[in-house]
Amino acid sequence: MYEFITGFMFWLALGVCLIGMAVRTILYFKGLRWNLDRVAYRAYPARGFKGAIRSIYKWILPFGTHGWRKQPFMAVLFFSFHIGAVFVPLFLLAHNLFLKEKLGFSLITINGGVADFLSWLVIITLILIILRRLALPEVRILTNWYDYLIILISAAPFITGLLARYEVGNYSFWLLAHIISGEILLFAIPFTKLSHIFLFFASRAQLGMDYGIKRGGLRGTVMDW
């Protein structure tokens, strides 16, 4: 069982996720139409590129945009959650040992204390995000079961991971649950809203190109995001 899950299933999940997202990202850019979108992407590649990079960069900078500054509470939630959600899975020591064993290489790692802290941060911010969804009418109206499912899929690996980490009850059960939920997450990425992990960059790049080319870029105006 464990073998299968960490072996075949792991490979499959990782493969589906990476290939799936590669395909989706390629399809995204292939699906951009200069005439339908009314942006001359091809005519001005350099400007488009610059615009795209700026649009991404400004938005991944905490408080880098008017939007973030306007909503500081949301900005703090957003960045806390995403820092945890990106750093822990990628740089946790245990994950990298696993990676080394499987793939023969590993990434840099973060120390255990930080990883704990970030994991808790993810859980707490997710709770706050759920509360925000329930509390604010403008968010409540947008929310449906699918949003909660996505939250659940993203939260599960962290919850199970922490339970395993603190050895609450049966360690190997939680570890297994952790791996399975992690693989579910990987599977889900290309097929759900979680695709935003990649498509966020694609979509931001697109609007960045729009502003970088058509909406002022060609005149030399640098968008004040």
Add this chain to the structure above:
Amino acid sequence: MPEGIFCNKKPIETQEELTALLGDTSGTQYYKEMKELDIDTKLLWTTIQNTCKSRIRTWLEICAHCGMCADSCFLYLVNDRDPKQVPAYKIQSTLGEIVKRKGNVDNEFMRMAMETAWAKCTCCNRCGIYCPHGIDVGIMFGYLRGLLYQQGFVPWELKIGAGMHRVYRAQMDVSEEEFVETFQWMVEENEEEYPGLTVPVDVENADIMYTVNAREVKHYPEDLAEAAILFHAAGENWTITSKGWEQTSLAMFAGDWAACKMQVENVYAAMERLKPKRMVGTECGHAHRATVVEGPYWAGRQDGRPPVECIHYIEWLAEALREGKLKIDPERRIKVPVTLQDSCNYVRNHGLREVAREILSYIVEPGYYREMSPNREHNFCCGGGGGFNGIGLFRPQRNKGLITKRDQILATGAELVIAPCHNCWDAIRDLEEEFEIGIKWSFLKPLVVSMLELPDHMKPEE
């Protein structure tokens, strides 16, 4: 009854159809027929498959439902933060649903979508710059309008407006002759005061070809006179064109893409015929957007540029003042608190954010200028954009939409609002009518004309 006499899927093509539709006062019959109008779901779905590509599909899919766009939309703010006015909700519940249901929607749904597309969004694109994913709901509403137009669900005035462009290549029933005639009339009316004033018609290779908004010809021809005076005073080598003089496009508001193409190609043909160095358009926001920003794409120009360099009136004016072609009498500069309305159509959507400010630095006595907050590309829509101003059915919603601008203006303490955009100008005028806050509003032309220092040879003999 599927297709109505007035309300149907067929665009207006002839003058007779236009007159007939106009005769249906306030669209009473039109809207009645709309309730019966069938939806061609197959056509709708094929259109979506052919035109709804990765950009919009991805936007619809990855929207995080985070609600960060809510506060960015003025219509959400003025409608007591009604959750139904959240941009993401508005588009998900309309375009999102149509796509989800593969076009299988009913009449009631389409009428709801029409109200949402024209009365709950002005396509000001402000929300797009506040969404972390870069989801521009305004663009999607523009797209949705196209689908609704195809199915015949479009406000009466805009069906007429698009029809005007199809029949007259102008947003109002103004013919080519009337345009030239009116311009000449205005020159005659002013030539005594400005000796040598002329209006060159169809001159080839001029430095400037000037295009206008048909409303100026129809109702406010003073604007034409002022344009002529300023070109004259600046010593410009300019011309108007008897064909292709209309810069605006109500077809854009209506979502009638075919008419957009016809309209803009007419203007481009004039450019190709007269070969001016540049085209200068009047003080209009959506006209600039239609002819300069979006037009090249409708006309299929891959470089996204019109045939010759096109600039907005404020760009020309700023240049003329900067280079000293026009001189301002410092005594006559504006000496009342004054503010500026940044038009979404060329500020947010074409980056002209500092140009008008430069002009104001020449014509306003230092210390009298007040910025609106927010401003530049973050400014709110005037409240009447995207066709909202002209739609009778949605008048109450529009009037409510003016509140944002009213409060922004009040907060500046300005007595005069400069609005170099026809639509914004209208909205601010209506705002004064509606709320009587005691402001004046103006285009730039009359202000500059009134403070011009004329070179001696241009002064009237006395």
Add this chain to the structure above:
Amino acid sequence: MFKKILFATSATEASDHAARVAFNMAGTLGATLNIFHVLGVPTRGFSQVVLDVKTKEEVAVDGEYISWVEEEIKNYYANQLANCANCSIKASVGVPHREILRQAREIEPDLIVLGGTTGSEEDSVYKASTGSTLQRVAKASPCPILAVNRPAASFWGGLSNIVFGTDFSKASDKAFEFAFKMATSLNGELHIFHALDITPKNMGMSMPQDEIDHKIREAYKMIRSKYISKMKDFKNYSMNVWEGIPYVEIVKYTREKQADLIIMAHNSRKLDADGPKIGSNMEQVIMRANCPVISVNR
């Protein structure tokens, strides 16, 4: 002298006195009268909807509505129209001064008679353009315009006793030509009048009487050389120069002469941003005079 008169009217009480003058004049002079009414000001952006100036309601204008309004006007002036051989009616839509000028350009009248506006021009629909309708029409009109403000001014006898008020400007020369032509062709009297402006804002704090006297003598000289010399054997005239506030003096003078028409030039090129509130000299005269006022600008 006047073959074609354009009467721009609100078709309400506000224009009744102007109507009296217009119909009278057309009758006595055998002129054609074109009754012109701007029924609505465009509103709602690009749409066809206008604000009905009478009812203050928004209406969608089409051919039918216009004919209906024309019918209304016909009824309103039914009595006068019964005796008017050459009268036509036209209603139109737009900004009033512009449409009046447009109509004038089309039919080329010899005189425009301007009625009053319904309600206040302070309404924001009018605020779009600087200056009052009167000012704007007066500025650009291709022909003289006649305005009557006070009801009393319209109970008017004839056209034979004319006061010509001058400020010696170029426009005044034109106004003189017109006044003289009118006086000769109608066989009337012509009173040439100049008011020396001694309001402090014009002349510094206060003028010594010697200086006033001197200026008055000069003004007489001007009148002689500029106008009297051109009148050849026309004898039925008088001339006077008074000092004071010009518009008050000319009104007083007209009363004294029992004149039935004032003719003066419309000089101000610049339009008053504050509209009728302050107004030009001419508008002040119109507001106060006991008879109709004709303004000439070219």
